[in-house]
Amino acid sequence: xxxxxxxxxxxxxxxxxxxxxxxxxxxxxxxxxxxxxxxxxxxxxxxxxxxxxxxxxxxxxxxxxxxxxxxxxxxxxxxxxxxxxxxxxxxxxxxxxxxxxxxxxxxxxxxxxxx
Amino acid sequence: xxxxxxxxxxxxxxxxxxxxxxxxxxxxxxxxxxxxxxxxxxxxxxxxxxxxxxxxxxxxxxxxxxxxxxxxxxxxxxxxxxxxxxxxxxxxxxxxxxxxxxxxxxxxxxxxxxx
Numbered sequence: 056x057x058x059x060x061x062x063x064x065x066x067x068x069x070x071x072x073x074x075x076x077x078x079x080x081x082x083x084x085x086x087x088x089x090x091x092x093x094x095x096x097x098x099x100x101x102x103x104x105x106x107x108x109x110x111x112x113x114x115x116x117x118x119x120x121x122x123x124x125x126x127x128x129x130x131x132x133x134x135x136x137x138x139x140x141x142x143x144x145x146x147x148x149x150x151x152x153x154x155x156x157x158x159x160x161x162x163x164x165x166x167x168x169x170x
Numbered sequence: 171x172x173x174x175x176x177x178x179x180x181x182x183x184x185x186x187x188x189x190x191x192x193x194x195x196x197x198x199x200x201x202x203x204x205x206x207x208x209x210x211x212x213x214x215x216x217x218x219x220x221x222x223x224x225x226x227x228x229x230x231x232x233x234x235x236x237x238x239x240x241x242x243x244x245x246x247x248x249x250x251x252x253x254x255x256x257x258x259x260x261x262x263x264x265x266x267x268x269x270x271x272x273x274x275x276x277x278x279x280x281x282x283x284x285x
Binding site for chain 1: 211212
């Protein structure tokens with residue numbers, strides 16, 4: 056079965072520092088990968104997606120991620136974080152099996168940006 | 171504005187008292203899904219629907235029911251809620267099953283407490 060592993064449950068950083076949130080997935084023939092962000096007391100917002108094409112994907116709020124097929128990774132990066140980036144980040148892979156389709160999520164990484 | 175609307179946003183109830191969480195989308199999406207989010211577990215799919223009158227179980231369907239009588243609505247029903255169903259629930263919708271550029275859009279969430 057497809058699975059997603061987010062290697063860090065919590066990542067504290069200082070404002071303006073770079074950050075990388077790590078995500079690994081179990082391999083499959085077709086891979087569609089997503090990062091969602093959940094701000095405190097809010098729903099999930101799509102940050103970026105990899106469906107095909109360029110392995111470097113740019114998203115909203117200055118985030119980007121790189122799809123690495125050989126390492127089965129899809130790490131999220133931002134060169135300089137702001138206080139407002141404090142949120143929980145979820146990596147997900149879209150899985151299609153027989154007649155079903157779903158997103159399989161990692162357990163989330165809480166990013167805390169300190170002044 | 172394209173959106174997925176869930177109601178209520180917050181709900182406190184008692185064990186055994188039937189409740190319904192509504193979900194509505196205005197994007198004419200075929201595919202809708204319910205997830206629950208629990209600390210340390212990420213999001214897990216409860217039920218999904220590929221179109222009107224077509225529903226199926228996800229990973230954690232026990233204790234839940236759904237219906238899809240209209241394309242825009244996908245209510246989640248808890249016939250006899252129990253404390254282990256205390257969770258944060260998300261409804262999601264997407265264009266259609268097996269579409270390459272399928273992206274799931276999420277509602278704002280419903281926080282349910284069962285006492």
